[in-house]
Amino acid sequence: MSSALELKLGTRWKKPPFITDAKLRWALLIGSVIYLILAFASLEINWARVYEGLERGWRFIMAFSQPDFTSRANDIREGMIESVIMTVTSTIVGIAISIPVALGAARNIAPMPIYLVCRFVISISRALNEIIVAILFVAIFGFGPLAGFLTLSFATIGFLAKLLAEDIEDMNKSQAEAIRATGASWMQWINYGVQPQVMPRLIGLSIYRLDINFRESAVLGLVGAGGIGATLNTAFDRYEFGTVAAILIIIIVVVMALEYISGLIRARIK
Amino acid sequence: MPTSTKANGVKAWQLRDRKGQLLNWAMWMGTAIIFYVSWMKISDQTTWFFVYDAPRIAADISNRAFPPRWEYVLQLGKPVWDTLNIATLGTIFALIMAVPVAFLAAQNTTPSKIFVRPLALLIIVSTRSVNSLIWALLLVSIVGPGVFAGLIAISIRSIGFCAKLLYEAIEEIDETQVEAIRATGASGWQVMVYGIVPQILPAFAGIAVFRWDINIRESTVLGLVGAGGIGLQLQSSLNVLAWPQVSLILLVILVAVVIGEYVSAKVRGAII
Numbered sequence: 145m146s147s148a149l150e151l152k153l154g155t156r157w158k159k160p161p162f163i164t165d166a167k168l169r170w171a172l173l174i175g176s177v178i179y180l181i182l183a184f185a186s187l188e189i190n191w192a193r194v195y196e197g198l199e200r201g202w203r204f205i206m207a208f209s210q211p212d213f214t215s216r217a218n219d220i221r222e223g224m225i226e227s228v229i230m231t232v233t234s235t236i237v238g239i240a241i242s243i244p245v246a247l248g249a250a251r252n253i254a255p256m257p258i259y260l261v262c263r264f265v266i267s268i269s270r271a272l273n274e275i276i277v278a279i280l281f282v283a284i285f286g287f288g289p290l291a292g293f294l295t296l297s298f299a300t301i302g303f304l305a306k307l308l309a310e311d312i313e314d315m316n317k318s319q320a321e322a323i324r325a326t327g328a329s330w331m332q333w334i335n336y337g338v339q340p341q342v343m344p345r346l347i348g349l350s351i352y353r354l355d356i357n358f359r360e361s362a363v364l365g366l367v368g369a370g371g372i373g374a375t376l377n378t379a380f381d382r383y384e385f386g387t388v389a390a391i392l393i394i395i396i397v398v399v400m401a402l403e404y405i406s407g408l409i410r411a412r413i414k
Numbered sequence: 415m416p417t418s419t420k421a422n423g424v425k426a427w428q429l430r431d432r433k434g435q436l437l438n439w440a441m442w443m444g445t446a447i448i449f450y451v452s453w454m455k456i457s458d459q460t461t462w463f464f465v466y467d468a469p470r471i472a473a474d475i476s477n478r479a480f481p482p483r484w485e486y487v488l489q490l491g492k493p494v495w496d497t498l499n500i501a502t503l504g505t506i507f508a509l510i511m512a513v514p515v516a517f518l519a520a521q522n523t524t525p526s527k528i529f530v531r532p533l534a535l536l537i538i539v540s541t542r543s544v545n546s547l548i549w550a551l552l553l554v555s556i557v558g559p560g561v562f563a564g565l566i567a568i569s570i571r572s573i574g575f576c577a578k579l580l581y582e583a584i585e586e587i588d589e590t591q592v593e594a595i596r597a598t599g600a601s602g603w604q605v606m607v608y609g610i611v612p613q614i615l616p617a618f619a620g621i622a623v624f625r626w627d628i629n630i631r632e633s634t635v636l637g638l639v640g641a642g643g644i645g646l647q648l649q650s651s652l653n654v655l656a657w658p659q660v661s662l663i664l665l666v667i668l669v670a671v672v673i674g675e676y677v678s679a680k681v682r683g684a685i686i
Contacts, residue, residue, distance in 0.1 A: 159608075159612075162615055162619075179502075180503075183499045183502065183503055184503075186495065186496070186499065187499065187503075187561055187562065187565075188560065188561065188562075189560075189562045190558060190560070190562075193557065193558040194557045194558065194562070196558075197555070197556040197557045197558060198556070200555060200556050201556040201557075204552065204556065225455075226455075226459075229452040229455050229456060230456070232448060232449070232452050233449060233452045233453055233456065236445065236449050271668055271671050271672065272668075273631055273632070273634060273635050273667075273671075275547065275635040275638065276634075276635060276648075276664065276667070279638075279652065280475075283471070283475060284468050284471050284472045284475065285460075285464060285465050285468050286460070286461050286464035286465070288456075288459045288460050288461070289455075289456045289459055289460070290456055290457075290459075290460040290465065293456055336429075359543060359545060360545070362545060362548070363545045363547045363548060366547060366551070366638070366639065367638065370459070373548075376548065376551075377551070380551050380552070380555060383555070388552075392544060392548070395543060395544065396539065396540050396543045396544065399539075399542075399543035400539055400543070403539075
């Protein structure tokens with residue numbers, strides 16, 4: 145019998161800890177306690193203001209029981225149409241740009257210099273928040289849906305190209321090799337050797353991105369880049385909580401519907 | 415096998431048969447039409463003069479923005495600390511609220527599939543669909559501007575995300591382990607603590623760090639609507655067109671995001 149087991153005989157069983165290294169465990173624990181104390185100490189909460197606001201918060205929650213779809217129906221409709229248009233166009237353009245970028249960012253297809261350039265494009269697009277990009281585009285291209293369209297297209301590249309490139313890197317080499325062995329040109333090789341392997345993933349990702357773009361298009365209006373966000377912002381500024389509730393309900397319903405449809409399509413192509 | 419006959423009578427292989435070709439063509443045509451119609455609508459609302467002018471404006475802005483005003487970084491310490499707190503405390507609060515929601519939403523742990531589960535799913539969907547900036551906008555008008563509004567906005571927004579991933583993890587647990595604990599005569603809570611929790615703990619830690627990374631990104635812009643953090647500085651610099659400060663703030667945000675992503679990738683790598 146091993147001595148380690150003998151030592152444990154007669155002692156109570158204890159749950160094995162999540163982090164096995166005792167030093168690391170204690171360091172993390174003490175570190176997080178210190179951090180939490182410092183963080184809470186630096187929080188400045190104006191409880192009087194919070195208390196005053198509770199009444200307004202309650203009015204907002206009550207507004208959901210009687211959302212006001214009618215009094216700003218025109219603004220809501222215009223905003224929604226603009227949001228949908230921005231979503232559709234930016235997704236299409238985003239996909240069209242993402243595909244070549246993804247091909248360039250797949251190590252098994254692209255030569256080193258192109259790979260580095262494409263990866264750089266992807267990381268820039270991923271690192272910048274949509275809202276910040278939208279602010280810059282609004283400053284450069286002026287107010288309106290064009291700035292929103294450009295923002296969403298740019299953001300789509302980072303998301304779609306990265307995940308698509310990963311899928312291309314994971315593809316089955318022998319299939320692509322077989323096409324190349326028939327003497328296919330580079331375009332034919334991509335078209336018949338690579339594309340069929342990544343198509344289901346591409347479709348799934350595109351639909352998922354459509355969903356994300358719609359959600360994002362709802363906030364771009366806050367910085368003047370078009371869409372339903374502008375209507376929402378105005379409604380907030382005027383404390384018209386009925387209209388706010390109506391817009392939020394529409395957004396939630398559309399997102400739920402999109403998610404449901406994308407789930408169906410993704411299940412079918414799998 | 416779909417084939418087509420060439421003019422000289424030779425049959426050639428084709429990817430699609432006639433019907434498939436037509437369908438494919440119709441799909442492309444439909445997409446093109448939708449795109450064209452939508453694009454015209456955008457184009458109508460665009461002042462093209464500004465767009466033609468855009469390269470000059472962009473060059474002008476970048477001329478003004480560089481070099482960044484480095485000494486301004488000294489004033490950014492507190493905003494960066496606030497941003498970090500919004501993200502971290504927001505994630506912690508979100509997790510505290512997401513755990514019960516996830517247990518109520520998971521098929522195998524929910525107390526009632528008819529009443530409780532749909533309610534939990536509704537919480538998940540509605541908190542997830544609304545962007546954190548909209549939550550922040552709302553909370554600023556309720557609790558007043560400041561870090562607190564941003565913190566609550568981030569935590570509400572994260573509930574849905576964390577709860578969704580967590581309940582999927584709960585549904586995928588190995589039932590035999592739960593059964594083994596139950597067979598020892600454990601109570602409901604003991605089954606939870608010794609049977610279910612150890613199985614979802616790695617997923618939980620992964621989700622927490624993943625969401626924290628996303629929250630760092632999101633909390634950098636909350637200040638634009640008055641909810642505290644570095645976004646406030648960004649907004650005030652933009653308002654007075656202080657482009658050297660804007661470029662420095664963007665640089666700081668970029669560094670923060672990269673560090674956040676690095677830390678989260680390291681921690682997730684260590685867990686999984």
